Amino acid sequence: MARSCLTIILAAGQGTRMKSALPKVLHPVAGLPMAAHVARTAQAAGSESIAVVIGHGGAEVRQTLSGMLDGATFHEQDGQLGTAHAVLAARDSIAKGYDDVLVMFGDTPLVRPGVMRAARARLAEGASVAVVGFRPADPSGYGRLIERDGELVAIREDREANDEERRIGFCNGGIMAFSGDSILELLNAVGNDNAKGEYYMTDAVEIARSLGRRVVAIEAPVEDVVGVNTRRDLAAVEAIWQHRARCDFLDSGVTMLAPDTVFLHHDTKIEPDAIIEPNVVFGPGVEIKAGARIRSFSYMEGAVVGENAEIGPFARLRPGARLSEKSKVGNFCEVKNSEIGEGAKVNHLTYVGDSVVGPRANLGAGTITCNYDGYGKHLTEIGANAFVGSNTSLVAPVRIGDNAYIASGSVVTDEVPDDAVAFARSRQINKEGLAPKLRARFKAAKEAKKG
Template sequence: MAIALIVLAAGQGTRMNSDLPKVLHRIGAAPLIAHALAAGRALDPERVIVVAGHGADRVTAAVAKIDPEAEVVLQTEQLGTGHAVAQALPALAGFEGRVIVLYGDTPFIRPETLERLAEAPADVTVLGFEAADPGRYGRLIAQGTALDRIVEYKDATDEERAVTLCNSGVIACDAEILAELVADLGNDNAAGEYYLTDIIAAARERGLTAEVVTCPEEETLGINTRAELARAEALFQRRSRAEAQENGVTMVDPETVYFALDTYLGRDVTVGPHVVFGPEVTVESGAAIEAFCHLEGCHISRGATIGPFARLRPGAELAEDVHVGNFVEVKNSILGEGVKVGHLTYLGDADVGEGTNIGAGTVTCNYDGVFKHRTTIGAHAFIGSDTMLVAPVTVGDGALTGSGSTITQDVPPGALALGRARQVVKPGLATKLFEMLRAKKSALKKGA
């Protein structure tokens, strides 16, 4: 069956006390809405419609980066969830299939749960959960899996409030039926809003079937405050760590390792304590990430070792058996197989050939204040400690740079390049200078 998604993302999130739209706050280094879109995309939907409202320009820009095929529609007035869905339905004109309504601030619904929702045989299916503390959730009034109606807390009787089966807000419905039910919604309730949940009672009145599919409560967790955002981050990290371990990753101290939504670690990867994975990191099988590393936007191949205390920034591509050691930063650079960058080095906008050794304190001077320039280092070269490579510059295969050199011109293959001032030694001058300075310091103290 064809699937379409409607993702509601128009809320302001006033309790977040933020200028940032609620759905753009981050968990696992990704906006909340990215989590919802990722779960929905697992169903291979034909159409994805995001309903934006507060901060629509920022939400639209974020969605374009996360899911370029998604379409964003605008809800200019926030008149309830039913009204929000009504804004999306014209974009689904002609679509024949099942529509699933998701929420941009509910990041933990699993694809497997959405699959069960999509496959449910009822005309309308609602995702529910048994709440440990039902609080102000809407209640699902049901007999077994057959759903009679949904009652919002503010409109519920005491008897209905005693029900612990609660509404997540996620609904699946045939597109044509959904359009008919939403068109007939009214706003005769305590808030004066158009509730999407009212389509259940309307469906039953028409003789249509309505059912409940349930999931664990944690999957339905919505984010409304900073405290809830922090708790959600902790939950995301626990789930990510457990999944990594199940997939064959060793973590020395799992509680200190932090994942992003799209982090990929292969089998037999080893991760030391206090490692942070930012967005877009892939680590292939058998690589090792030592303690206190920060990685973002990089690809690490088999057998590579990183850290401790290393930073890999976007565009870092490391081939097999590369070693990047302590206090090394790599950005927008390609390191060939077996390259060694032991310590205290910055490689930015560089290409380094296989088997090359980069000495301590080496810097690729890639920025002239206006433009970035690239450094190219050939295979099996040796870059001496404290070498400044002033880009654009090329060091050929098998070449050698002397320690302390500033390299401003290309170095041919097999050549030795030295670019440092001649050392001058003045015997006894240091002693005389120190004596003079100490005498001056003593005189200043007496004068004070």
């Protein structure tokens, strides 16, 4: 849209029912604070400016969101005196002059951009106010949207509605859009002559009508306007977000064998033809390239998995893990801050940290890179086509050359040149006939303990 737009996010509530020291709007959905989800929606709907109204836990909300919302302004609400009062806390931002002003809630993170674009479109058509409504299965308790001749004439609270109005299924979702040239006039006219003595934003509907302004309602899916007041609500919202994200990936060409068991992060990237097996968890900053296969019970964060690579089952990729094309990290393996070269194999029960593993290298079961000395981390370099035998410890800093072999059970502390074979273990000694004597000694000691 060519129209300018400001979004005001109301984030001042205490959220006492969350029973948490963390301000409610900072509770994460898919790893991102709820208020940041709201801001993303607004930006995707064309809002170039964000104003956040803060109150309870305001310093923490400001500190967290200012690092996520570049250029956002923050406005302190002095007291909890209703939604209209909260919006007017951002008066300075409103007064800068915008064509559209969206008012959204920091604890309602599932609204999609299309809903807000639809509200803006009605403002562009001449409406002064657009209210977002929804149709719940049971409208009891919700304010009803009363329409006449295609316009919204009133929002009637459930306790104040008559029998005919209570039969209306179209309910108030709380989110509203105002034309920039009328919002201050309308909200300044809102009074507090009600049981709670508060200033309600919804009163702007009838005020606008009394001034001859046009007011409309748009309909959003029920799940878009689900708010969070309790931990149960938060879990329900998380489930909806996860379902949407899984469907988006499936529609884009990603295979998920059991989608409901896959848990995604808000910034997860998966390319088409990747295969995600059951019970996989994505932490922050994961990118899966085309054709990669993530086997069951794997966990990843801060990692890139290359084309046609494979991890798991039961693998863990920590931040800085970079897997090249056709590489493999097997079951019960952990990779951290390391590059795994093209076609390289990190097999079962292996830890690779702060390392560079060359193309087609093979790390046998139980290989450990000993990267930490108690004070600092050190680099392990493993060359192309190197073969590291099972149960080997590589004590960093150390380099294993191209095409080198490491004998199983070795503890390697020095460089292994290209094409060399390294043995770093004690020579085996056999004591012929000693086993029966040991068994007799052990048996006698056991009998002595019983006596």
